[in-house]
Structures are given as C-alpha cells and as structure tokens.
Amino acid sequence: MITIDIHKIFKHKKIKITANRLDIANILSNSKHPLNTKEIESKLNEPDRVTLYRNLKLLVELEVLHKIEVNGSTVSYAFNHSITDVNKNKEHLHFHCNICNKVICMPQHKINSYNLPEGFIQEKCKLIVDGICNICNKEINNTSTIQE
Amino acid sequence: MITIDIHKIFKHKKIKITANRLDIANILSNSKHPLNTKEIESKLNEPDRVTLYRNLKLLVELEVLHKIEVNGSTVSYAFNHSITDVNKNKEHLHFHCNICNKVICMPQHKINSYNLPEGFIQEKCKLIVDGICNICNKEINNTSTIQE
DNA sequence: TTTTAAATGCAACGCTGTTGCATTTAAAAG
DNA sequence: CTTTTAAATGCAACAGCGTTGCATTTAAAA
Numbered sequence: 184m185i186t187i188d189i190h191k192i193f194k195h196k197k198i199k200i201t202a203n204r205l206d207i208a209n210i211l212s213n214s215k216h217p218l219n220t221k222e223i224e225s226k227l228n229e230p231d232r233v234t235l236y237r238n239l240k241l242l243v244e245l246e247v248l249h250k251i252e253v254n255g256s257t258v259s260y261a262f263n264h265s266i267t268d269v270n271k272n273k274e275h276l277h278f279h280c281n282i283c284n285k286v287i288c289m290p291q292h293k294i295n296s297y298n299l300p301e302g303f304i305q306e307k308c309k310l311i312v313d314g315i316c317n318i319c320n321k322e323i324n325n326t327s328t329i330q331e
Numbered sequence: 332m333i334t335i336d337i338h339k340i341f342k343h344k345k346i347k348i349t350a351n352r353l354d355i356a357n358i359l360s361n362s363k364h365p366l367n368t369k370e371i372e373s374k375l376n377e378p379d380r381v382t383l384y385r386n387l388k389l390l391v392e393l394e395v396l397h398k399i400e401v402n403g404s405t406v407s408y409a410f411n412h413s414i415t416d417v418n419k420n421k422e423h424l425h426f427h428c429n430i431c432n433k434v435i436c437m438p439q440h441k442i443n444s445y446n447l448p449e450g451f452i453q454e455k456c457k458l459i460v461d462g463i464c465n466i467c468n469k470e471i472n473n474t475s476t477i478q479e
Numbered sequence: 480t481t482t483t484a485a486a487t488g489c490a491a492c493g494c495t496g497t498t499g500c501a502t503t504t505a506a507a508a509g
Numbered sequence: 510c511t512t513t514t515a516a517a518t519g520c521a522a523c524a525g526c527g528t529t530g531c532a533t534t535t536a537a538a539a
Contacts, residue, residue, distance in 0.1 A: 199505055199516060220495080231519055236496060238517090255400045255526090256495090278451060292445055299437065302465030303426060310458050317450030347485060347536055368526080379488055384527060386486090403495090404526090 192266060196245045203227075204238050208247060208262065217251050217259035217277075217286045251286060253279040253311050259286045274308055280316035287316060340414060344393045351375075352386050356395060356410065365399050365407035365425075365434045399434060401427040401459050407434045422456055428464035435464060 189208045193200045210226050211218060220239070224230045239260060242248040247266065251259045257279065265273070276292035279285075294308045315323070337356045341348045358374050359366060368387070372378045387408060390396040395414065399407045405427065413421070424440035427433075442456045463471070 201505075201517065203518080229519095232495090233497080233520080234518055240496095252400075252402050255403055255406055258403055258495090276445060278447065281454065289445075289447065297424060297437075297440055297460060299426065299460070299462075300465065302468045304463040304468060305460050306429065306462040308458075308460045310456075312445060312447070312453050312456045314447075314454040315452040317448065320450045320452060349486065349536075351487080377488095380526085381489080381528080382487055388527095406526090 192247060196247065198241065198245070203234055204242070207235070207238055207242065211248060211260055211262040212264075214262070217249075217261035217288065219257060219259045219284075219286075223260065251277055251309075253277060253286055253313070257284060257286070261288065276310045276312060278316065279311055279313050280319055281313055282315055282319040285316060340395060344395065346389065346393070351382055352390070355383070355386055355390065359396060359408055359410040360412075362410070365397075365409035365436065367405060367407045367432075367434075371408065399425055399457075401425060401434055401461070405432060405434070409436065424458045424460060426464065427459055427461050428467055429461055430463055430467040433464060 189205060189212065190200055192208075193204065198204070206227055207223060210223055218226075220235065223239075224232070224235060227235070239248065239250075243250045243260070246263055249261045249263050251261060253259065273290070274294040276289040276294070278287045278289055280287070289312075292310070294310050296305055296308070299305060337353060337360065338348055340356075341352065346352070354375055355371060358371055366374075368383065371387075372380070372383060375383070387396065387398075391398045391408070394411055397409045397411050399409060401407065421438070422442040424437040424442070426435045426437055428435070437460075440458070442458050444453055444456070447453060
C-alpha cells in the first residue's frame with residue numbers, strides 16, 4: 184500500500200501527518216499525469232482552497248511534489264517519485280495539450296545543461312511542448328471521418 | 332527611423348494606427364530584452380491597463396509581438412523582428428534571472444522539434460532556463476568580496 | 480467634411496493565490 | 510491515558526493580474 188510510503192516520507196520530512204496532506208500526496212502519487220489545482224480539488228472530499236494551496240506549497244518546498252508551470256494559467260503538480268525511486272523524475276520534457284489542457288510527462292526527453300554565456304548560472308530548466316495529445320488527435324480524426 | 336516600419340506593419344495587418352499601439356511596439360522594438368507588463372506600463376505616458384492588455388493581446392495574435400511566459404507570475408513580451416528580418420527570432424532558449432527577474436533571449440540555442448510518441452502533434456515549444464544572470468552574478472561576487 | 484466602425488477609458492468583475500486570526504488537532508511530554 | 514503545545518486548519522478578507530460591458534472618442538474611409 185502506497186499510503187505507508189507517504190507516511191514514511193512525511194515522517195522523514197518532519198511534518199505532521201494529516202488527512203489533507205495524505206490525500207494530496209496519494210492523489211498525485213497514483214495519477215499517471217500531473218494534475219492542476221482544480222483537478223486535485225475535485226478529487227478531495229473536503230476541499231478548502233487555502234489549506235490545499237498551503238500544503239501544495241509546502242510539499243513542493245520539501246520536494247515531495249514537483250510544480251510544473253506550462254503557462255501562466257496552467258499550473259500542475261506531480262508526485263516526485265525520485266524520493267523513492269532514484270531512476271525516475273530527472274528533469275524532462277512536458278507536453279501540454281492545447282485542447283484538453285492535460286500535461287503529460289515525456290521522460291524519454293531529458294533536459295541537458297546548456298552552454299550559457301560567461302557569468303550566467305543555470306539552476307533549473309524547463310522544456311514545454313504545446314500541441315495536440317494522442318487522445319484529442321484521435322477524436323479529431325474520428326469526428327472528421329463521420330462528417331465526410 | 333523605426334516608427335515608419337511599425338506604421339507599415341500595422342497597415343499591412345489592417346489595424347488602426349494609434350498612439351497606444353505605436354508606443355507599445357516602439358518600446359518593445361527598441362528594447363534589448365523582453366519586457367513584462369509592468370515594465371511596459373512604466374514606459375508609457377498614459378498608462379491604462381485595459382487598453383494595454385487589449386493591445387498586447389491583439390499584437391500577439393497578429394504575431395507583431397511574442398509572448399514569453401517563464402512562469403505563472405512572469406509574462407514578458409518581445410518584438411517579433413522576424414516580421415522584417417527573416418533570420419531573427421526562430422524559437423530559442425529564454426533565460427530567466429531569479430534575482431532581478433529579467434528575461435534574456437539566447438538565440439544561440441535554437442529549439443528543435445522533438446520525436447514525440449505516436450499521435451502527438453507539436454505546435455509550439457519553449458525552453459526556459461532559470462538561474463542567475465551575469466549582472467546579478469557580478470554583484471553577488473562584489474558584495475561578498477567587500478564583506479570578507 | 481461627414482460618417483462609421485474600431486479603439487479607448489472607466490467601473491466593475493472573476494480567477495488564482497495569499498494573509499490574519501481564532502479554532503482544531505497531531506503528536507510529544509508527563 | 511491525559512495533558513500540553515506548536516503546527517495545521519478553515520473562515521473572511523484581501524491582492525494582483527487580466528477581462529467584460531458600455532458610453533465616449535478617434536482613425537480613416539466615404
């Protein structure tokens with residue numbers, strides 16, 4: 184059961200183990216794709232926005248979660264599996280679908296460090312590709328076939 | 332004089348040539364770096380937020396400007412020089428300084444297209460490196476030297 | 480010069496995230 | 510197990526960024 188691992192992580196990070204935090208971590212840990220605040224909120228039983236925002240912020244600071252900002256209005260969160268599994272979660276490409284707004288990790292495309300001009304220091308890096316995801320693409324093709 | 336080129340661009344795009352729009356385009360055309368809304372606003376004589384936002388949106392849609400979102404709270408705009416100069420402004424790396432918040436174009440690092448899984452369509456792409464810029468880096472070193 | 484559709488500027492709103500503060504609760508101490 | 514206490518919660522209110530509605534102004538066509 185994954186819940187036990189999350190208990191351990193919270194203990195190790197020395198934060199209180201609360202229902203709110205367990206819920207958030209479990210939802211994201213079990214999700215195939217990163218989820219935005221709305222999606223997380225809708226999966227919670229007692230959704231208080233303030234508590235959610237505070238816990239998301241805390242868990243990102245403690246590196247339990249990753250925050251992924253594909254654009255100004257779409258902020259997603261993903262569980263940082265590299266806490267338990269070192270191989271996963273190196274900085275990688277994120278795909279953002281302009282139709283369904285979903286964010287999909289593409290760990291096959293890792294991000295290297297770039298040769299910047301003298302004096303520039305690279306701390307973090309993000310690579311975002313916008314477009315149409317495989318599911319929306321399929322739907323578009325189906326619809327157009329029917330119409331013909 | 333650059334103003335004449337911008338006149339031509341607006342004519343060609345079939346939008347009214349107004350003082351507001353000329354100001355925005357001139358400010359960004361003459362700026363070395365992309366500027367955020369606050370910075371543009373501070374350089375305007377009569378700053379009405381609504382008109383500014385509406386014109387920024389329009390000029391981005393008409394591809395006179397580029398919109399660069401390095402994170403949720405930092406949105407910058409740059410003049411699209413490729414309208415007049417085909418060589419410039421291919422999609423490239425943007426550097427964001429975590430100290431001064433400035434955004435700097437790094438056209439030496441172009442963005443290629445990625446080999447995405449079956450069914451995914453790439454439309455746009457962005458590559459953002461966060462860190463410390465050369466100017467802030469120099470300031471940090473100076474300060475620490477004095478303190479020693 | 481007249482006409483008209485587009486652009487502007489104000490007020491008010493909406494969404495996302497934050498702050499202050501009283502109340503509740505996890506978990507440490509006894 | 511009970512008491513203690515610092516952290517977490519939930520509410521109200523706020524702040525920043527961008528948008529919408531609408532009356533007024535203005536660029537540019539007639």
